[in-house]
Amino acid sequence: xxxxxxxxxxxxxxxxxxxxxxxxxxxxxxxxxxxxxxxxxxxxxxxxxxxxxxxxxxxxxxxxxxxxxxxxxxxxxxxxxxxxxxxxxxxxxxxxxxxxxxxxxxxxxxxxxxxxxxxxxxxxxxxxxxxxxxxxxxxxxxxxxxxxxxxxxxxxxxxxxxxxxxxxxxxxxxxxxxxxxxxxxxxxxxxxxxxxxxxxxxxxxxxxxxxxxxxxxxxxxxxxxxxxxxxxxxxxxxxxxxxxxxxxxxxxxxxxxxxxxxxxxxxxxxxxxxxxxxxxxxxxxxxxxxxxxxxxxxxxxxxxxxxxxxxxxxxxxxxxxxxxxxxxxxxxxxxxxxxxxxxxxxxxxxxxxxxxxxxxxxxxxxxxxxxxxxxxxxxxxxxxxxxxxxxxxxxxxxxxxxxxxxxxxxxxxxxxxxxxxxxxxxx
Amino acid sequence: xxxxxxxxxxxxxxxxxxxxxxxxxxxxxxxxxxxxxxxxxxxxxxxxxxxxxxxxxxxxxxxxxxxxxxxxxxxxxxxxxxxxxxxxxxxxxxxxxxxxxxxxxxxxxxxxxxxxxxxxxxxxxxxxxxxxxxxxxxxxxxxxxxxxxxxxxxxxxxxxxxxxxxxxxxxxxxxxxxxxxxxxxxxxxxxxxxxxxxxxxxxxxxxxxxxxxxxxxxxxxxxxxxxxxxxxxxxxxxxxxxxxxxx
Numbered sequence: 001x002x003x004x005x006x007x008x009x010x011x012x013x014x015x016x017x018x019x020x021x022x023x024x025x026x027x028x029x030x031x032x033x034x035x036x037x038x039x040x041x042x043x044x045x046x047x048x049x050x051x052x053x054x055x056x057x058x059x060x061x062x063x064x065x066x067x068x069x070x071x072x073x074x075x076x077x078x079x080x081x082x083x084x085x086x087x088x089x090x091x092x093x094x095x096x097x098x099x100x101x102x103x104x105x106x107x108x109x110x111x112x113x114x115x116x117x118x119x120x121x122x123x124x125x126x127x128x129x130x131x132x133x134x135x136x137x138x139x140x141x142x143x144x145x146x147x148x149x150x151x152x153x154x155x156x157x158x159x160x161x162x163x164x165x166x167x168x169x170x171x172x173x174x175x176x177x178x179x180x181x182x183x184x185x186x187x188x189x190x191x192x193x194x195x196x197x198x199x200x201x202x203x204x205x206x207x208x209x210x211x212x213x214x215x216x217x218x219x220x221x222x223x224x225x226x227x228x229x230x231x232x233x234x235x236x237x238x239x240x241x242x243x244x245x246x247x248x249x250x251x252x253x254x255x256x257x258x259x260x261x262x263x264x265x266x267x268x269x270x271x272x273x274x275x276x277x278x279x280x281x282x283x284x285x286x287x288x289x290x291x292x293x294x295x296x297x298x299x300x301x302x303x304x305x306x307x308x309x310x311x312x313x314x315x316x317x318x319x320x321x322x323x324x325x326x327x328x329x330x331x332x333x334x335x336x337x338x339x340x341x342x343x344x345x346x347x348x349x350x351x352x353x354x355x356x357x358x359x360x361x362x363x364x365x366x367x368x369x370x371x372x373x374x375x376x377x378x379x380x381x382x383x384x385x386x387x388x389x390x391x392x393x394x395x396x397x398x399x400x401x402x403x404x405x406x407x408x409x410x411x412x413x414x415x416x417x418x419x420x421x422x423x424x425x426x427x
Numbered sequence: 428x429x430x431x432x433x434x435x436x437x438x439x440x441x442x443x444x445x446x447x448x449x450x451x452x453x454x455x456x457x458x459x460x461x462x463x464x465x466x467x468x469x470x471x472x473x474x475x476x477x478x479x480x481x482x483x484x485x486x487x488x489x490x491x492x493x494x495x496x497x498x499x500x501x502x503x504x505x506x507x508x509x510x511x512x513x514x515x516x517x518x519x520x521x522x523x524x525x526x527x528x529x530x531x532x533x534x535x536x537x538x539x540x541x542x543x544x545x546x547x548x549x550x551x552x553x554x555x556x557x558x559x560x561x562x563x564x565x566x567x568x569x570x571x572x573x574x575x576x577x578x579x580x581x582x583x584x585x586x587x588x589x590x591x592x593x594x595x596x597x598x599x600x601x602x603x604x605x606x607x608x609x610x611x612x613x614x615x616x617x618x619x620x621x622x623x624x625x626x627x628x629x630x631x632x633x634x635x636x637x638x639x640x641x642x643x644x645x646x647x648x649x650x651x652x653x654x655x656x657x658x659x660x661x662x663x664x665x666x667x668x669x670x671x672x673x674x
Contacts, residue, residue, distance in 0.1 A: 048487070049487070050487040050488075165535035165536070166535050166536040166537060342511075343473070343484065343485055344466060344469040344470060344473060344508060344512075345469065345473070345507070345508030345509060345510070345511035345512040346465070346466070346469065346508055346511075347507070347511075347536065350454060351454055351455070352454035352455075352462050352463075359655075
């Protein structure tokens, strides 16, 4: 069987090619070239130029370029992207979210009373979040990864792997074999590598799906994001560049599937009922898709020489818009643990090193998963007494400046236990 | 650097050594306390060696070109990180078994370490010289601390560093390191440490000075049970580390 070796550029960079080095060809092999895998690779390569990092991704070349979705990026994540040399390239096309309103209403309510408004700056002149096109995010991270000598191989998945002493032997779908000191699964919520590693998950299905699409509207949104807690689930609009907004619209799964299959006229009618006419006429742009929502938590985040990151470790409800930001936190925390261990000469794949990452991230993840789960259960219904309670709750939060700034800081991803990259510092 | 020596022992012996190596290197097994202790002592060594020899502690191979001796190396828990940091490392242990275990694991890890089943006195008499000598968790097990430190001092090049980590001889140390760690928590096998062989900082410093070394720095090391991590501290009542230099 042939072996996949680092490319010429990587090999030159790694300096002396002793026998010891050729025995473990990669330091870190990442499965999945989404933003988590890319951010992890860039974070490691930036801090440790001598480490050999490769990403394999089962999707064929060019698929990521067709992703028309946008994501909310918290201020902490944009600080990290700035530290990694990617933000400047993204910023030009990023829409700042300058304020956010939250309402609790029925679909048919003509006026939706606003219970909570966030005017948001994480720091002076720094919006607490931006809307970024996934494509732009990927383009910037890929460019940086390649500059740093990280190989990204599209159309190649992982068929199996075995831990052999101080390395993992990885069978790739192109028939090649790679050896690495650490294998990271960043292959999404239905991670195949997680199953191969025998890691079980806890899963809750909400019976809800999120319809995702982009709308163009006549009047400007002024950087305002809105979240309406409708009886079927949250309906969020997030500002994009120009007079466009990204919609995340939760319905019961059966209804969501019916809606996306309807013709444009009927879909737009239903959308208008929820979106309203305050920004004038609306028109759906591009495809619309329904994504089933659930909460998936891996029981373990690590095994010897193996780690989960991003949705492979935790797929959460998009209600709080934190999925992507949790993924960046994983990448930042894992990179920091690995880099610090490598600077001490420790074995980066050893379980006691990897457990530092697990301890760091698990608490935060479970907390976020449970919070979004509770929020969803609290809001996705039309029970009178529950409405009254949650509206009083939201109203109280709105009147307490301390609470609000706490939520803004949290939404921006700025807590003191955050990895250094998320605080805008180098590892 | 010499290659790890090939051994000519029989396969059953190799199997026994592999089982022992797996035990030495299992971070949640019998040697868990040493694994837990490793990051704090590694950081102490790395930071002081880098500062003393003008190296970048965040660089790729900050110990490149430094010849380091690890006395009482056991299964090689310190030697392997030293090798990865770029050092030319000699690991010495009185136990032939430990040395076989360490060799086996080094081969598996792909690191180059010169392991020798020998004593510090023997190495000194052979005229070996080093830039850095590591005496980590050793002095509390030797018969004559003064003689041992003197022989180690002979092997240090002028301007070289000696690190000593050990356990203080206090009531608190008896309670925590012997009763606590050996009898209550069972972190260590009973009889690992004998109270009367523990060494007080003043005794150690005297031995180092008699060997012609000057004390550069000392620190306590305490266990933080909440973080399950060891950290440096002013409290030298139980675990402590001393750094000395040969002028």
